[in-house]
Amino acid sequence: MSTGEGVRLTLARGDITRQKADVLVNAANSSLLGGGGVDGAIHRAGGPEILAACRALRASHYGKGLPTGRAVATTAGRLDATWVVHTVGPVWSATDDRSDLLASCYRESLSVAAELGARTVAFPAVSAGIYGWPVRDAARIAVRTVRAEATAPVEEVRFVLFDDQAYEAFAAEAG
Template sequence: MADPIEIVRGDITEQAVDAVVNAANSSLLGGGGVDGAIHRRGGPAILAACRELRATTLPDGLPTGQAVATTAGDLPAQWVIHTVGPVWARSEDRTPDLQNAYRSSLRVARELGAATVAFPAVSAGVYGWPLDDAARIAVSTVRAVLSSGVGSVELVRFVLFNDDALSAFRRAAGE
């Protein structure tokens, strides 16, 4: 059987997968980095869906480590799974929150029936998580979830924006 994890350099907004994971902030109303790129490329339907979530089920925003799905708007994916990773802190181990961001995203993907999911490096951008550690947590958490054999997800593609992130994720995957 082929490895269910792919690691590529690219633009996550161009991925033809069932679901793209957005490294969102808790407001769900867009931001910088991956979040801003997904909202810009996906168009107004994503923001409208996020505003609806804020007006109904998530009035206080999406908690760290949790995930929720919306339409993907104009993206080549069917859904966007928004997850909020933790901000890295030297004084506090927030690894469980980062693991939960990946687990929750994969749970939502299973609930949607998604077979292919593209992830960015959650928390490794503006949230400051050290890249090698973020990659190790991401790859090991996703491998553990996929190895359980439960659900529809057959392929997880980590889509990294630069060579440093690509190298870190390849090292974490043992490539």
């Protein structure tokens, strides 16, 4: 699967913490200090270096936490990556359209990855877990945003999906 500017779009089923990539994207909570789901898994697998880097960010630029839709990089610690890009996805709402915030997570993460010189970027399904975003809609927003925004030096964007339902939704959207 290809996207604009020659960027390859690939899918993998499994645990994002076991992926090898220049950047692993963390579906973080705004505190940047770990939590459940992907966030907790990244912090556990990456070790104390990630938490220390996140604490430093909180002590300097992000005293009130990372705003929804934004992204920031830290070391990857013990993960098989160079960096972790943390992004805060929106909580899904049946009454308030937050699609732009979800798209911003992918856009901002790709921008940070490009600034770092990353060639490979692995994303989870941001907001499609504990934040309740319907997986088919999350897939639509993710794939369309990545296709529109991914540019050099990024060569591959990989969606790492934890279960069959998410994998099938992203595969259908990526076509």
